[in-house]
Amino acid sequence: MQDWSLTLDKLLDHAARWHGGREIVTRSVEGPVVRSTYADIHRRAKQVSHALLEAGVKPGDRVATMGWNSDRHLEAWYGAIGIGAVLHTLNPRLFPEQIVYIANHAGDEVLLADPACAPLLAEILPQCPTIRQVVFLSEAAPPTPFPALAYEAWIAGRPADTPWGGFDENAAAGLCYTSGTTGNPKGVLYGHRSNYLHAMMTLQPDALNLSARDTVLLIVPMYHANAWGVMYSAPMVGAKLVLPGQKLDGASLHELIEAEGVTYSAGVPTIWQMLLAHLKATKGKLTTLQRVTVGGSACPESIFRTLRDDYGVDVIHGWGMTETSPLATVSVPSPAIAGRSFEDQLPYKLKQGRLLCNLDLKLVDDAGRRLPHDGRTFGRLMIKGPTIASGYFRAEGGEVLDDEGFFDTGDVSTIDAEGYMQITDRAKDVIKSGGEWISSIDVENIAVAHPKAALCAVIGVVHPKWDERPVLLVQLKPGEQAGKQEFLDFLDGKIARWWMPDDVLFVDEIPLGATGKIDKKRLREGLTGYELPFDPNLRR
Secondary structure, three states: OOOOOOOOOHHHHHHHHHOOOOOOEEEEEOEEEEEEHHHHHHHHHHHHHHHHHHHOOOOOOOOEEEEEEEEHHHHHHHHOOOOOOEEEEEEOOHHHHHHHHHHHHOOOOEEEEEEHHHHHHHHHHOOOOOEEEEOOOOOOOOOOOOOOOEHHHOOOOOOOOOOOOOOOOOEEEEEEEEEEHHHHHEEEEEEHHHHHHHHHHHHOOOOOOOOOOOEEEEEOOOOOOHHHHHHHHHHHHHHHHEEOOOOOOOOHHHHHHHHHHOOOEEEEEHHHHHEEHHHHHEOEEEOOOOOEEEEEOOOOHHHHHHHHHHHOEEEEEEOOOOOHHHHHEOOOHHHHHHOHHHHHHHHHHHHEEEOOOOOOOEEOOOOEEEEOOOOOEEEEEEEEEOOOOOOOOOOOOOOOOOOOOOOOEEEEEOHHHHHHHHEEEOOOEEEEEEEEOOOHHHHHHHOOOOOOOEEEEEEEEOOOOOOEEEEEEEOOOOOOOOHHHHHHHHHOEEOOOHOOOEEEEEOOOOOOOOOOOOOOOHHHHOOOOOOOOOOOOOOO
């Protein structure tokens, strides 16, 4: 066989050569929706490469981006990795001190950012001495107290024939940091080969199932774990890409879906809740959307039902993490499940799904002993494979693999006889009551189906008898009012009696982290000094 290195520059080469006229549609930072093609993106990415080389960027140097999903961001992405630089996506939703730590730890040298990030950059750049050039992904640079260039002028007139590739397929391609909910964020360094394999794995029919016939609305941010790999899988098959920029409200997304004939999309549950609220308020329709992949956090049953029953859209659960490139499991039906009714399939669709090829999973107890895949036994979820991190950037965190080469995901899960994995909690969030585990995720997903609930969260609070007991926090929909018993009655019969929350607290806002997940650390901080109502005679 021919020696053909699996480097990611080949993906955009392929898209430009064989799908060159396929559209890339962007809601631009200037406002209007603009159109380009894979051929256009390829040409301009080569110009980015030339500009980076002139700026002194060498293979292995970190080129940072800070921005939303756009054609320019896509060009910068491939322009960096094409010459062997490491693309480091910075999340603008993190706290400034976290961004400073990450940029310095990574040693970023050039930063390409959306103009909306200018005030944030003014705050952090004096603390980031390695960043020597800033380019704004726009036609004109906004006024800033620091030197900066405008992207269009930066690449204008540059050659579009910069050589790509020629480096080892195991060379580093991307760098993404964990959200740092406990301790400092840690960097995950992706390789060309690992991301190439990940793209091939996710394209399978039992995964994202993308093709050249799809129009993909990429809602999941490009700064979040490779945008779930779609930055590589879409060019691999020549799918049309629709990039929504910073406007992720329900009305803006609905406009793009209908105007561009979107068939597939991916995003966190809160995005779909906003879209559904808009559709309900406007009596809107989804005439082309066929399926969506939901990940980042567990998707409530109400979203599955509403999208299917009211709009004919299939919801597919996916699971992964920064350390898994990210997609690792997808909840598509096995042969034994596929022939069942929707109601009988739903309990399986609500799980995080079945494993992609080339990966392996196991469940272990606290002593590292393997646990059965019976759908009932909870254990720490461990994973290994060519798209799984073997350690963190600069060896932060030390050794992270067990004796069999498995990575500890930090999730507590079950795996059933059909191979469906279900996350029951994060190891740090699991509620241990009387020596037994309570799944906060299960209780949250049922509670949020209450018609008055906007968001729900369950956390464990110290209890004098049972070690911990669950407390339900509820953010009501605008204009709604409810009492504690109303939510307890709603949960009654849907969960085990001993899982029933000991209290229900109504809050103005349930905080979300930088990736759209509920920030339980901040919720716990907000409950400092809170004491559970305690009845010593109550039996659980």
